Amino acid sequence: MPGTAPTDELFLAHFAELSRFGATERGGVDRQAGTPADGEQRRWLAQLLAAEGFDVQYDRVGNQFALLELVPGAPYVLTGSHLDSQPTAGRFDGAYGVLASAHACLRLAAEFAAAGTRPRFNLAVVNWFNEEGSRFKPSMLGSSVFTGKLDAGTALAVRDGQGVTVREALESIGCLGDGEGPSAAFCAEIHIEQGRSLERDGITIGLVDSNWAVNKYEFVVHGEQAHTGSTVIADRHDALLGASMLVVAAREAADRYPGQVITSVGQLSVYPNSPVVVPSRVELVLDLRSAQMPLLAEADAWLHERIAAIEAAASVTIEQRMSHGWPVTPYQPEGVELAAKVAADLGLPARPVSTLAGHDSTNLKDVVPTVMLFVPSVEGISHNERELTSDADMLAGVAVLTEVVRRLALGALAE
Amino acid sequence: MPGTAPTDELFLAHFAELSRFGATERGGVDRQAGTPADGEQRRWLAQLLAAEGFDVQYDRVGNQFALLELVPGAPYVLTGSHLDSQPTAGRFDGAYGVLASAHACLRLAAEFAAAGTRPRFNLAVVNWFNEEGSRFKPSMLGSSVFTGKLDAGTALAVRDGQGVTVREALESIGCLGDGEGPSAAFCAEIHIEQGRSLERDGITIGLVDSNWAVNKYEFVVHGEQAHTGSTVIADRHDALLGASMLVVAAREAADRYPGQVITSVGQLSVYPNSPVVVPSRVELVLDLRSAQMPLLAEADAWLHERIAAIEAAASVTIEQRMSHGWPVTPYQPEGVELAAKVAADLGLPARPVSTLAGHDSTNLKDVVPTVMLFVPSVEGISHNERELTSDADMLAGVAVLTEVVRRLALGALAE
Numbered sequence: 001m002p003g004t005a006p007t008d009e010l011f012l013a014h015f016a017e018l019s020r021f022g023a024t025e026r027g028g029v030d031r032q033a034g035t036p037a038d039g040e041q042r043r044w045l046a047q048l049l050a051a052e053g054f055d056v057q058y059d060r061v062g063n064q065f066a067l068l069e070l071v072p073g074a075p076y077v078l079t080g081s082h083l084d085s086q087p088t089a090g091r092f093d094g095a096y097g098v099l100a101s102a103h104a105c106l107r108l109a110a111e112f113a114a115a116g117t118r119p120r121f122n123l124a125v126v127n128w129f130n131e132e133g134s135r136f137k138p139s140m141l142g143s144s145v146f147t148g149k150l151d152a153g154t155a156l157a158v159r160d161g162q163g164v165t166v167r168e169a170l171e172s173i174g175c176l177g178d179g180e181g182p183s184a185a186f187c188a189e190i191h192i193e194q195g196r197s198l199e200r201d202g203i204t205i206g207l208v209d210s211n212w213a214v215n216k217y218e219f220v221v222h223g224e225q226a227h228t229g230s231t232v233i234a235d236r237h238d239a240l241l242g243a244s245m246l247v248v249a250a251r252e253a254a255d256r257y258p259g260q261v262i263t264s265v266g267q268l269s270v271y272p273n274s275p276v277v278v279p280s281r282v283e284l285v286l287d288l289r290s291a292q293m294p295l296l297a298e299a300d301a302w303l304h305e306r307i308a309a310i311e312a313a314a315s316v317t318i319e320q321r322m323s324h325g326w327p328v329t330p331y332q333p334e335g336v337e338l339a340a341k342v343a344a345d346l347g348l349p350a351r352p353v354s355t356l357a358g359h360d361s362t363n364l365k366d367v368v369p370t371v372m373l374f375v376p377s378v379e380g381i382s383h384n385e386r387e388l389t390s391d392a393d394m395l396a397g398v399a400v401l402t403e404v405v406r407r408l409a410l411g412a413l414a415e
Numbered sequence: 416m417p418g419t420a421p422t423d424e425l426f427l428a429h430f431a432e433l434s435r436f437g438a439t440e441r442g443g444v445d446r447q448a449g450t451p452a453d454g455e456q457r458r459w460l461a462q463l464l465a466a467e468g469f470d471v472q473y474d475r476v477g478n479q480f481a482l483l484e485l486v487p488g489a490p491y492v493l494t495g496s497h498l499d500s501q502p503t504a505g506r507f508d509g510a511y512g513v514l515a516s517a518h519a520c521l522r523l524a525a526e527f528a529a530a531g532t533r534p535r536f537n538l539a540v541v542n543w544f545n546e547e548g549s550r551f552k553p554s555m556l557g558s559s560v561f562t563g564k565l566d567a568g569t570a571l572a573v574r575d576g577q578g579v580t581v582r583e584a585l586e587s588i589g590c591l592g593d594g595e596g597p598s599a600a601f602c603a604e605i606h607i608e609q610g611r612s613l614e615r616d617g618i619t620i621g622l623v624d625s626n627w628a629v630n631k632y633e634f635v636v637h638g639e640q641a642h643t644g645s646t647v648i649a650d651r652h653d654a655l656l657g658a659s660m661l662v663v664a665a666r667e668a669a670d671r672y673p674g675q676v677i678t679s680v681g682q683l684s685v686y687p688n689s690p691v692v693v694p695s696r697v698e699l700v701l702d703l704r705s706a707q708m709p710l711l712a713e714a715d716a717w718l719h720e721r722i723a724a725i726e727a728a729a730s731v732t733i734e735q736r737m738s739h740g741w742p743v744t745p746y747q748p749e750g751v752e753l754a755a756k757v758a759a760d761l762g763l764p765a766r767p768v769s770t771l772a773g774h775d776s777t778n779l780k781d782v783v784p785t786v787m788l789f790v791p792s793v794e795g796i797s798h799n800e801r802e803l804t805s806d807a808d809m810l811a812g813v814a815v816l817t818e819v820v821r822r823l824a825l826g827a828l829a830e
Contacts (some may be wrong), residue, residue: 139690194644225799228798233678235795240662272503285690383691
């Protein structure tokens, strides 16, 4: 529908269309990075924006950019999020932010063209590759390469559980480009909160001013295969018992700091995983998060001190194979202030929040001034097919994002 | 090599040949039921025995029989075990017993032919289908159908983790027959101990007089998917935490009865198993075993009482989906006595033992008089590529089994 005005109604219609890619029976989506469903939604987004004059490009790790060059040679205000999802996910996580960014830029393109406005910066919509990290690790892979935190060659060689590389997955959906993407002067992202604080307090717009610190670990618990039916307890080296004790200890670490530290084990794989074999190897991914770095360090140290006791109790060895993480870091205060002013001008209740989850903007803010916005999630439910944000909140978010991008493009933070 | 005398040397040569099917780099085997490697070893066994005049047949659930009819119309002494293995298994578990049975029958066939002996019963070597239960559940599937404990149609419809049915797997390796197999007058099985009691005490032959009781359960822990990064602990329903607490509780149940009760969780699968998603569902298989049924009942009751507390602590629900098991049951005392006499006649140290693990003979003894023999396992290691039984112990076992089958065939227990 080229030429159709980018109204609120059109946004909601487009969101309904987008939600059909990889749709699940229970109202969610399954469109992990680089799958056929991801390819379909990327082609749909490309057509939507190309029809309005945007130049759609892919960089060397599959980040998708739709560029509108209004000022030849000037850098871009880059606004976007990610379309990839968890295996059984909600419709809003990431996808809402990409579509909101597309509509913000469509609105500004129409406005600037009608008024003859020449902004200071160009506009670009971005769909970052593999934010979720469920198919390819680490999460936020595309934005990590874009911001120079991860080597492109390393990223392209990452394999999924079936042995398929990022390069092969991107080639299979025709989304492997070259180059490093556009030059960014400012970035913006809008996302659902994935928590319940905004909903609980009747706030429409969260102004993200910092991210929680995270320590992530891959542990491998090594035991010894044995017959479950004939091997007496004293002779066992049960990797699953050791792993289970580690899962329980991780929760205990969080319980020592109620509301201040959270811990999780989301992934755990057992080998050989036969009913009658004592497991010889368990691999698991564990993370600890806190807004207060001293508490994170305390909880982390406590958990690591427990490992020796677990090794002894289960007669196993626990190997820490990989770790990464990030500290508490602020978003640029001038960006938070700009967004606060926009929300106030639009009469929308807003307040600063800290993000517990990582986002592509967590990477981007470290290299370019970045504004991050949240809209409420019903009951805080996320990474779940029941994830929901109301139409009214989605539309309020699009309005705020549009105005933030407008001011950034016009140079509000340029000096 | 038809006509080659079934000597000890030939047994060891055949065992080395058999160990090549599905061989792993670390000296073990991977030949799960109904896989191509299982098909290969079955064809090899069929050729070996057909060349010596045995009639090789498959019943309706893929049990493989090699029949030597010496007395037209008489029932059979059925001796055998299973060739299928765990995913990374040792060379001895099951395979030793099938080959020992084949050689016992080859020796007796040669002796009876040379001496013109007309035994009272016919001879049959059997390779039971899917004893291990790693690919298709339940374990001991083939002997369960043969003994009328499991419906053949139900067994054929069982699916593996990839959705392949028993029927499809058997058809793919050309091992689906019809009928119910030969009529058995007596059964015999020889197996490695898979524990260390015989080795520790210098005993060569274990005379199995009973099996431990077992309770097996499939549990499903139900939680709710949530974002590991943004969902506070109080809002979580973490299925993996609940499952881990259940694994730890199972070990605690065993620790209450040291050496008398053993418990295991060998299989545990997490959904959606993504590093950043609180798991919504964990399925696990748990078993409890004891030679003393009152202790088994106590431990089982204690574990089940813990479930409500685990549900509350992890905010999950725990569903018990399936259960089966078997009580302590004796092997026929006259069979144990016969085997003891044979070992004494051959000058081999022997003593009665109870089997902790289930075996095909555990099923067979419930419908027909059955003799079960063990040979030592080095360090008791089993369900492991390092599984080992010495050549001398293997050959001693073949000698005892041959004489047991000989006496059974001649009618030693017929009255």
